[in-house]
Amino acid sequence: MKSKIWFLGALVCLLLLLAASRAGAQPAPSSQDPLMNLMLSQPKIDISSPATATVEFEPPVVRPGDEAVYRVNFNALEESVAWPEEPPTVPGLEFQPGGHGEIFQMGGGVMQPRTSFNYHVRAGAPGEFVVPEFSVKVYGKPVTVPAARLQVTSTPPASVVPARRLRVEVPGTNLYAGQPVRARVIYAGPPGSPVQGLAQVQLTGQGFIVDQSAVQQRISNVPRGRTSAPAYVYETTLTPLTAGPVSIMAQGFLAGLHTSGPVVITAPGGSQPITIGGGPPQYTLLDSDPLEISVRPLPRRGELPGFTGAIGTFAIDPPSLDTDSVQAGDPVKLTVTVRGDDASQRVVPPPPPAPGRDWQIFAAMDASGSPASPTSRRFGAPGSSKPVCASFSYTLIPLTTEARATPAIPFSYFDPGRGAYVDLTIPPVTLTVKGGVASADARALTQREPADAETEKEPTLSGLASAPGLATDSLVPVQQRAWFPLLQLAPGAAFLGLWGWDRRRRYLERHPEVVLKRRALRGLRREWRGARQAARAGDTSRFAARAAGALRVACSPHYPAEPRALVGADVLALFPENERAGRVGEVIRRFFAVSDAARFGSAAGQADGLLALKPELDSLLARLEERLRA
Amino acid sequence: MSNSFRISIGLSLLMLFAKPCLGASIESLFHEGVSAYGAADYERAADAFGRAAAIQPASGTLQNLGNAEWQQGQTGPAIVAWEQALWLDPFNQSARNNLRFARKVAQLESPDLAWYEVVSTWLPANWWAWIAGLSLWLAVAMTLLPSIFRRRKTAWQQAVAAMALMVFLLSLPAHAGVYTRSHIGFIVEKDTPLRLTPTADSQNLTRLAAGTPARWERLRGRFLLIQTPEGLRGWVEKSCLSAMGD
Numbered sequence: 079m080k081s082k083i084w085f086l087g088a089l090v091c092l093l094l095l096l097a098a099s100r101a102g103a104q105p106a107p108s109s110q111d112p113l114m115n116l117m118l119s120q121p122k123i124d125i126s127s128p129a130t131a132t133v134e135f136e137p138p139v140v141r142p143g144d145e146a147v148y149r150v151n152f153n154a155l156e157e158s159v160a161w162p163e164e165p166p167t168v169p170g171l172e173f174q175p176g177g178h179g180e181i182f183q184m185g186g187g188v189m190q191p192r193t194s195f196n197y198h199v200r201a202g203a204p205g206e207f208v209v210p211e212f213s214v215k216v217y218g219k220p221v222t223v224p225a226a227r228l229q230v231t232s233t234p235p236a237s238v239v240p241a242r243r244l245r246v247e248v249p250g251t252n253l254y255a256g257q258p259v260r261a262r263v264i265y266a267g268p269p270g271s272p273v274q275g276l277a278q279v280q281l282t283g284q285g286f287i288v289d290q291s292a293v294q295q296r297i298s299n300v301p302r303g304r305t306s307a308p309a310y311v312y313e314t315t316l317t318p319l320t321a322g323p324v325s326i327m328a329q330g331f332l333a334g335l336h337t338s339g340p341v342v343i344t345a346p347g348g349s350q351p352i353t354i355g356g357g358p359p360q361y362t363l364l365d366s367d368p369l370e371i372s373v374r375p376l377p378r379r380g381e382l383p384g385f386t387g388a389i390g391t392f393a394i395d396p397p398s399l400d401t402d403s404v405q406a407g408d409p410v411k412l413t414v415t416v417r418g419d420d421a422s423q424r425v426v427p428p429p430p431p432a433p434g435r436d437w438q439i440f441a442a443m444d445a446s447g448s449p450a451s452p453t454s455r456r457f458g459a460p461g462s463s464k465p466v467c468a469s470f471s472y473t474l475i476p477l478t479t480e481a482r483a484t485p486a487i488p489f490s491y492f493d494p495g496r497g498a499y500v501d502l503t504i505p506p507v508t509l510t511v512k513g514g515v516a517s518a519d520a521r522a523l524t525q526r527e528p529a530d531a532e533t534e535k536e537p538t539l540s541g542l543a544s545a546p547g548l549a550t551d552s553l554v555p556v557q558q559r560a561w562f563p564l565l566q567l568a569p570g571a572a573f574l575g576l577w578g579w580d581r582r583r584r585y586l587e588r589h590p591e592v593v594l595k596r597r598a599l600r601g602l603r604r605e606w607r608g609a610r611q612a613a614r615a616g617d618t619s620r621f622a623a624r625a626a627g628a629l630r631v632a633c634s635p636h637y638p639a640e641p642r643a644l645v646g647a648d649v650l651a652l653f654p655e656n657e658r659a660g661r662v663g664e665v666i667r668r669f670f671a672v673s674d675a676a677r678f679g680s681a682a683g684q685a686d687g688l689l690a691l692k693p694e695l696d697s698l699l700a701r702l703e704e705r706l707r708a
Numbered sequence: 709m710s711n712s713f714r715i716s717i718g719l720s721l722l723m724l725f726a727k728p729c730l731g732a733s734i735e736s737l738f739h740e741g742v743s744a745y746g747a748a749d750y751e752r753a754a755d756a757f758g759r760a761a762a763i764q765p766a767s768g769t770l771q772n773l774g775n776a777e778w779q780q781g782q783t784g785p786a787i788v789a790w791e792q793a794l795w796l797d798p799f800n801q802s803a804r805n806n807l808r809f810a811r812k813v814a815q816l817e818s819p820d821l822a823w824y825e826v827v828s829t830w831l832p833a834n835w836w837a838w839i840a841g842l843s844l845w846l847a848v849a850m851t852l853l854p855s856i857f858r859r860r861k862t863a864w865q866q867a868v869a870a871m872a873l874m875v876f877l878l879s880l881p882a883h884a885g886v887y888t889r890s891h892i893g894f895i896v897e898k899d900t901p902l903r904l905t906p907t908a909d910s911q912n913l914t915r916l917a918a919g920t921p922a923r924w925e926r927l928r929g930r931f932l933l934i935q936t937p938e939g940l941r942g943w944v945e946k947s948c949l950s951a952m953g954d
Binding site: 320321322372373374375537538539540541542543544545546547548549550551552553554555556557558562565566569570573576577579580 | 734735738742745746747748749750760764765766767768769771772775778779781792795796797800802803805806808809810812832833834836837838841845848849852853855856883886887890952953954
């Protein structure tokens with residue numbers, strides 16, 4: 079027992095040693111990794127300080143109908159603030175949502191987050207309005223937003239200045255989708271105050287993109303009333319993407335300029351000196367009123383080949399080849415330079431035309447040799463009226479010596495001023511192609527290219543259908559509607575009827591006596607009815623004729639014979655001997671005697687008392703009818 | 709004149725004049741939608757095309773409705789409209805192209821179709837029923853009528869009967885395909901929750917993107933049991949799925 083305990087103890091120790099040695103064998107994080115060092119050297123973000131909220135009205139006193147900004151600031155990350163979606167409600171105050179954002183401020187060796195939420199507030203009547211304090215969760219804990227007071231009076235103190243706002247400007251408010259324009263965000267500041275810069279300027283809204291690589295910032299004089307005043311101007315390129323009304327709003331944090339004190343720039347000629355504010359930044363979130371622009375879709379009609387989305391006014395320099403003489407099968411480079419009104423306009427090179435018999439053309443590349451992109455542009459160009467928007471080059475391979483010039487490459491742009499597409503086809507450039515044999519690979523590429531081009535064709539949204547097209551009364555399939563199976567039964571019923579009719583017809587053809595009996599029955603009923611009518615009218619001779627006719631018709635199928643050809647003896651022959659000699663025979667003879675006398679004789683027969691025989695006649699005809707039915 | 713006679717006369721007149729009036733209304737709605745689309749007022753365009761399609765579904769109207777919905781960022785309704793346009797007219801290349809475009813942009817899958825469903829997409833959905841009915845009765849007529857009318861069956865009559873029977877038999881799978889395709893629907897709401905059970909408080913299995921295709925299997929209350937192409941089965945609210953034959 080003791081040895082077992084020793085053995086188990088030794089085993090546990092061994093396992094612990096092994097585990098410790100394996101843990102020690104793991105490589106320690108390298109302290110020499112520069113990226114890691116850079117990350118570690120970054121100041122930490124302060125999220126441990128207690129979250130607090132400050133609130134202000136800017137300005138605290140306004141005239142009725144004037145606008146003030148209700149601004150709430152937190153020393154916390156924006157993501158951590160569970161800000162209510164609905165604005166505060168104060169009777170008499172109208173709240174409109176403004177900008178909201180986050181910025182970091184260095185302090186105490188850490189980056190302190192600053193988050194702000196703006197509302198634009200307007201009051202219609204004088205009075206004192208109080209936004210009561212309320213609670214917001216920050217980092218999951220409730221933080222109290224203090225109450226704020228706004229005084230609305232028709233005679234505010236002269237020292238009160240209006241709320242600081244940004245202004246957004248675009249050259250036009252009727253644009254085409256895809257048309258890039260220079261958008262300016264201007265901050266002029268209160269009159270007489272030094273110019274301050276903005277940080278984290280954003281254009282917010284739906285349906286447009288902003289080119290962050292085309293940002294320019296400057297301080298320049300902008301009109302203010304009848305005079306001009308220095309202002310901070312942030313300029314970038316904005317491209318509307320979706321057609322329809324688009325709302326653009328600007329926001330940014332007032333950051334001042336990072337100088338130890340104000341800088342005064344004295345302009346020559348006695349102009350007003352520009353004072354640039356200094357000191358530590360305050361990071362106040364400012365925003366603008368929304369700017370509404372109307373965006374139209376590009377017209378489909380009149381689109382020219384080679385249109386790649388270029389909108390503006392463009393021109394191309396004469397294309398150049400890197401050599402004027404080339405051997406068949408060797409590549410040659412065609413360089414194209416596109417100029418536009420604005421260097422920041424983006425231009426996508428047109429796709430190469432489908433390979434022909436003489437040329438193999440590869441997609442355009444930019445100067446660095448990578449596929450040309452809209453950003454391949456240069457600012458300015460000496461000796462040209464327009465700045466260069468893009469410069470790209472095509473690699474072409476002549477396949478035969480018959481090629482005398484490069485093929486024209488279709489290219490076009492849309493001119494928003496004229497509202498039309500403009501042809502900008504890259505013209506052919508002459509060159510000499512010397513003898514040589516195109517490689518098999520080049521020829522194979524030429525053969526394969528059309529198929530590849532077809533399969534790689536990018537789908538795009540089509541235009542509208544010009545007519546409603548193929549229509550129906552419901553999207554439910556007809557076979558699932560109640561009337562369709564019923565409709566399908568109609569031809570079935572028709573065919574079934576035809577088939578039954580055919581079977582009956584064939585049966586009657588095999589049994590003609592059935593037809594004769596049926597015909598006799600109809601004739602019997604007709605004559606019988608006539609006899610009854612004659613009896614009611616007291617017309618003895620017609621009664622006799624009808625009765626004899628009925629007897630003839632009823633007996634005709636039994637011979638068979640035409641009813642008119644039968645005589646009384648033929649009728650009597652159908653009755654048994656005893657009846658022929660008895661009353662039945664007498665009645666039949668009587669009727670035939672009167673009838674024959676009327677038909678063949680000149681004098682009328684003895685018709686007296688014939689009407690009294692009607693019951694016997696009826697009984698007789700009923701018996702004959704029964705025989706016909708059998 | 710009795711009341712019933714007057715009512716029947718009134719109904720007949722209504723039937724006589726309602727059709728041209730309806731046609732004029734659809735035409736005006738269609739043109740209203742086209743002009744609103746041209747003015748980039750996509751909401752009004754979608755409303756006009758939607759009303760025209762509600763009165764009389766037509767391939768071109770549904771294609772335009774899809775375009776207007778797409779321009780408003782309504783991926784699900786746009787895909788439904790284009791699919792319905794193809795349901796009515798599979799030869800509508802613009803609607804087919806728009807579906808390819810939308811699915812590429814929104815990274816959505818096409819419905820996973822069985823072979824007989826693929827066959828059913830070759831012709832407008834309603835044509836198959838008419839083809840099956842006509843070919844069946846043509847075969848029956850060519851077989852029965854000569855003997856009924858005491859004519860000798862000629863070779864061409866027998867050939868037509870055989871051909872019609874063949875067409876009927878070949879149309880049967882497509883017929884079945886139309887039926888099963890009418891149970892394919894598309895999610896119209898963004899981030900539609902796929903629920904484990906048909907209850908509002910149910911656990912969510914996942915969220916489906918607008919335009920995701922699904923086959924609905926069963927209706928229970930206001931929930932539909934659906935299966936996605938990835939094999940996920942669950943319940944969605946009926947209003948979140950628009951079926952092809954809706």
